[in-house]
Amino acid sequence: MFERRSKGPGDLMNLLETQGIQFPTVDAGLRNQAAVVNVHGTTVIAVKFAEGVLNVADRRATAGNAIFYEEAEKILKLDDETLIAIAGSYATASEAVRFLQHSFKYYARSQLQEMSLEGKLHEVSRVLGRALPGALQGIGGFLPIVSAFDREKSEGRIFFYDAMGARFESREFGAAGSGAERIRGAFEYVVRTKSPFRQMKLEEALREALLLLEIAASLDTATSGIRRLPSAKMVTAEGVQEVSEDLLRSLQRALLQE
Numbered sequence: 001m002f003e004r005r006s007k008g009p010g011d012l013m014n015l016l017e018t019q020g021i022q023f024p025t026v027d028a029g030l031r032n033q034a035a036v037v038n039v040h041g042t043t044v045i046a047v048k049f050a051e052g053v054l055n056v057a058d059r060r061a062t063a064g065n066a067i068f069y070e071e072a073e074k075i076l077k078l079d080d081e082t083l084i085a086i087a088g089s090y091a092t093a094s095e096a097v098r099f100l101q102h103s104f105k106y107y108a109r110s111q112l113q114e115m116s117l118e119g120k121l122h123e124v125s126r127v128l129g130r131a132l133p134g135a136l137q138g139i140g141g142f143l144p145i146v147s148a149f150d151r152e153k154s155e156g157r158i159f160f161y162d163a164m165g166a167r168f169e170s171r172e173f174g175a176a177g178s179g180a181e182r183i184r185g186a187f188e189y190v191v192r193t194k195s196p197f198r199q200m201k202l203e204e205a206l207r208e209a210l211l212l213l214e215i216a217a218s219l220d221t222a223t224s225g226i227r228r229l230p231s232a233k234m235v236t237a238e239g240v241q242e243v244s245e246d247l248l249r250s251l252q253r254a255l256l257q258e
Contacts, residue, residue, distance in 0.1 A: 041090050
């Protein structure tokens with residue numbers, strides 16, 4: 001089962017529960033799934049590079065076999081040193097992200113210090129646990145990838161989760177969403193034939209991540225690939241940053257021409 005951070009001062013979820021406020025979950029009694037328009041975010045990718053962690057995602061959100069939206073933002077800032085990329089139920093994931101953002105701020109303001117990386121990762125596990133009843137029914141489940149810069153180790157780190165909140169750490173890369181399984185072998189091919197992602201400069205890592213996203217789109221109809229400009233953010237010792245749009249567009253054009 002997933003790990004839990006002990007309840008105590010600075011615990012926003014515990015504070016809300018003592019006031020009778022429950023974290024939003026899908027109604028466990030909801031059975032008529034056909035009546036629910038469940039919008040899903042598709043493929044998200046995280047790779048290490050020399051200065052930290054790079055996140056790339058397409059912007060497509062789907063509802064069943066229909067394209068619902070082509071401008072979805074699936075890479076979100078939790079705080080100045082932490083990114084979360086979301087795949088799965090967009091509504092549940094968006095609520096979870098808002099809760100986590102407030103939880104981190106509440107802890108910092110009430111305890112006069114930032115929550116540790118370990119504490120942040122536990123909070124993500126707790127939120128996934130609250131969404132589990134819906135996920136077991138096929139409604140409201142989502143899978144996040146958390147990217148952070150660990151100042152104690154002076155390196156970027158990538159964490160991914162299962163639907164129950166169990167946490168795993170990747171040494172090189174992570175992917176979630178409908179196209180993720182289709183490109184896992186391609187990640188390994190890059191690492192074994194070119195170089196580990198963690199040794200790449202930003203431009204090289206970004207090019208490989210965009211190419212992987214385009215490969216996913218060719219194998220998965222729910223992934224839009226790079227024909228529409230993808231989203232790209234990174235976390236380094238300087239904190240969370242947007243990848244330059246000029247760099248993103250130049251690599252997009254070059255890959256599409258190829």
